Structures are given as C-alpha cells and as structure tokens.
Amino acid sequence: MNNPQDVTQPQHWIDGEFVTGSGSDGIDVFDPATGRRVAELAAATDAEVDAAVAAASAAFEEWSELSITRRVQYLHMMRANVVGNGEQLARTISLDQGKTLEEARGEVMRAAEFIDTALAAPMLMHSRSGHVAGPIEARNAREPLGVCVAITPFNFPVMNSSQFSAWALVTGNTLVVKPSEQDPIATTALFHLFAEAGLPHGVLNLVHGRAEVSKRLIDHPDVAAVSCITSTPTAKAIHERASSLGKRVQANGGAKNPILVASDADLRLAAEGIVTSAFGMAGQRCLAGTRIIVLDDVYDEIVERVAMLTDQLVIGAGLDEGTTMGPVVSAASRARLEGLIGEAVDAGATAVRDGRGVVPRTPSASSEGYFVGPTVLADLRPTHPAEFQETFGPVIAMHRVGDLDEAIALSNDTEFGNASTLFTRSGSAARRFERASRAGNIGINTFPAPPANFVMGGLGASFYGETHVCGDAPLRFYTEEKLVVSRW
16 A cells, blocks of 8 residues: 555455445544544444454464464565555554654554564574483474454554554464554554555454444454453453453553652653653553652752643644644543543642643644643642542643652552652662562653563553563463473
C-alpha cells in the first residue's frame, strides 16, 4: 500500500480478505481534534469473529511447520512496510487517536523496534540438550500454542498491534487482533501494510468491535492464549474469564504512577521530566506520572517550575505544526477528566493550572474537539478517591512530604505497581528507593519507558498473568516448553 493515509474506513481482515463487515452495530469514529465524525465502524458479528478464529486455526499447522527462518523473512517484510510508509502511517495515527505528529512518528518507530526484538527469536528458540547417562539424552524444545488473541488499547493502535503480531507469528502461532473501537482506522492501515508482506491467509486476522467481540474471542474453544492492555478492572475480568477456561493470559492493567523529587534533585531536570511524563500524549499512557511527591524544602519551586512549563505547551490538533499536546481520545474521556478535576477542587484542592474549558491554539483544531489542558492540582488529600483512580489524562496532583521515607511510603500507598520515578543526585537514596518501591518499572532521573529488548514489569493491580511483555518475555508466553528424554 503506497499511502496508508488513504485508509479511512475501518475494516476487518479475515482469512486474507479485507471486509467492511455485515454487522448492524455501527460505531461512530471521531477526529478527537475537531469532534467531527470521520467514519463508521461495523462491529464484527459473531459469525465474523468465528470465521477469523477458524481461519487462524486452519492456518496454524502449516504456519507452525514453516521454518523459523522463513517466518522471520515475513517479519522483515512487515517491518520494511511499516518503516517505508512511516510518515503516512504516523499521520493516520494522529488523525485517528489525537496525539501529536511527533508522538505518532515515535509510535511508528517503536513498532519497528518491537518487530526487531521478535527478529531475534532464532537466537532464542534453539533447543537445549544434554547427555544424561549412557545412551540416554535429554533436550528441551519450544512449541507454539496455537490460535492466540490480542486485545489492544487506543493509546498505541500501531505499536501494540505490531508488538503482539510479531511475537505471536515468529514463534509459530496464528493471531486474531481486536483493537480499540475508539481509533480503528490506524490499526486497519497497519494491517494493510502487513497484508502487503504476503502473509499466508489466516495467519493474522483483525476484527473490530466492542467488548462483546472480545468476550467471544476469549470464550472460543480454539483460542489458546489471550494478551491484552487495558484498564485494571477490564484486565482483571479478562484474566479471570480466560484463566477459568484454561487459557494462557497476560493482562496489562492501569496505573497511578508516582514521581518523587528529593531535596538534592536537579530541579530543572525534575520539572521537565514531570511535564514530559504527565502531559506527553495528553497523559494517556500507562507509564505517565500523575502523583508528584516532593520534599518540603523544594516543593514550592517545583510547583512553580512545572506550572511555568505547562504554560509553554501548545494545545491543538496533532497534525498541526507546533502542537505539543493534543486532545484526549473521546468526548467521554474529556467529560470524565473534567469531572475528576471538579471533584478535587470541590474537596479543597487548589488548581494551580486548570485544564477545563481550554481553547486549542492551532488552526485545524476546534472547540468541539476533546481538549483538556494540563492541570496541576495542589493540596489534594492523599486519601481523596481521585488519588486511587487511574487518571489517564493530563492531570497531576502535587503532594508535599517531610522526608524521603515519607515520600516512598506515600508512593507505595496504591494498589497499582506499574512505574515509579525518583529525581535525586544521591546514589544511596536511589538505591534505597529502587529496593523499597513496589513498582515493576523504576526510573532514576528519567522516564522509565522500557527499551523494546527489556522486559516491562508491572506489579499489583497493574498486571495479571504469568508472563510480562517486551524483551524476551513473549518467547515464554507464546511457546510451551517440552522435555524429551530419549534412549538409542
């Protein structure tokens, strides 16, 4: 496909064919920057979901018997198509999801990086063997699971779909992807590029729809494993549902990530890190910092520095030049965030910066778009209900504490355990924080976004399942290890 930007109609991809779908459940798709309806998605019917699973099941035997070298060649073509059409694909992401063009370009490159890690599978999947005694030998071999399902979120419609597709396929599985119904155009554009790689029919499939589509995929008897990235309540429900059916599950949930600032921190670096973490992608990512915990003697300066940096953000349409923060993904998300801000202010919080009713500043944006400005709340009680809910938007709460021990204790006072960050110049403080923090991704003076070749952790209510994502963890998730003992 020479121009994925031309893909404006969400489509299913079932057994090698793109189809609009025959379902009567029409889902409107909106441009978040204008509120304008840009497409209608016909959710997959039960018959179409079953057809996608049947296609994947029929393709599994031949695909799994294909040499891993040949499967890797398909991945190389998939990656080349993504990178070669990267700019058009980024523009589609920005239009569909709302993030800035720079952020969308970053997502495309991250998608390529995740495919890169899967390309290393031939170095990881070799059998381990050894001599036991006399004529007896033992070896371990890895075998694919079968038909797998990936349920992907709205915030990374291209990256996450690429990540799961690459690892499921390279390990010999077949896959059905069910993306978010909020921004289905970008994922459709990605699958047009994957289709051009010449994959055998049925190896990779795409079905769109609401939660009912996910439930039918999870419940299907031919599905062996389920991966998802979603909110904590949904991740927990998916894990329980799929596990009860004997399926392998990795369910990535929500977060409430703290950022701690010690007295000896580089305050310029800390303030910039807070703003980048909290307001990048309008706060819609699972590693975004939303609870800012600052030692008393530097608290006022950090609040001032953060507030001044938010004033420099240009709120507007992601495709407009100069935009540094785009809209949130939907009208419902905007309403939820504005309600959260209102509840916090009513409870006594001070809105150092209030993002409600923000007016976008770029030409393509509209006041009808789903804009929430960067919001900085001070004096919010740590026990306020908002402090125990995932924010997933450009809203942060600043908390003043007396010492590092109090800061660490407050940072751990949450059911979530996705990410935690400390800004300090002290190596001993950093080591103490690293050991005491109950989070799977730790940042020291930087945002803890994992490189694609490192495993991404998640503790507590941020993850349910057996095996995490990223790094070589997908190899363990997507394969079954078998022991063979032989005597000749």
